[in-house]
Amino acid sequence: MATIDRPTLYDDLLDLLVHSADVEGLLTYRLSESKQSRLNELLDRNRDGMLSPDDRMELEEFERLEHLGRMVKARLRQLSARHNGGD
Numbered sequence: 001m002a003t004i005d006r007p008t009l010y011d012d013l014l015d016l017l018v019h020s021a022d023v024e025g026l027l028t029y030r031l032s033e034s035k036q037s038r039l040n041e042l043l044d045r046n047r048d049g050m051l052s053p054d055d056r057m058e059l060e061e062f063e064r065l066e067h068l069g070r071m072v073k074a075r076l077r078q079l080s081a082r083h084n085g086g087d
Helices: 006-020 023-028 033-047 053-083
Strands: none
Touching: 006 023, 006 053, 023 053, 033 053
């Protein structure tokens, strides 16, 4: 069975986002109030051991997207440092 090279998949997507998106928008992106509220609710339920299977899937999706967002921001900062002579 073939395995998926997840770092490569992330790198491809990161490169696309970093090179074709609004840099300032990506660096300052935050969840909307309603999404942040939902995330907080899921985190509270998780802490209390009260997540349903659907809630767990939703929380895991938030976590994946948060990870991707952090990776995008880190890549943008690396590129910025290189362009500004920091690397």
